[in-house]
Amino acid sequence: MLVEIFTAICLVLVLEGILPFLSPNLYKASVRSMLDLPDRQLRIAGLSSMIVGVLVLAIVR
Secondary structure (H helix, E strand, C coil), rough: HHHHHHHHHHHHHHHHHHHHHHHHHHHHHHHHHHHCCHHHHHHHHHHHHHHHHHHHHHHHH
């Protein structure tokens, strides 16, 4: 169980690092634009991302 958790964390780090590695300027612009969004909209985007992740995981597993 612990190995799977660490594997998942490592995969998240790899996926999170792809955009800044491939296009640092696009990454900076994305972060700047997120600063202008209201907290509610960011929370909804985060919740949506988590729900999609859980659903995809349930389908794959």
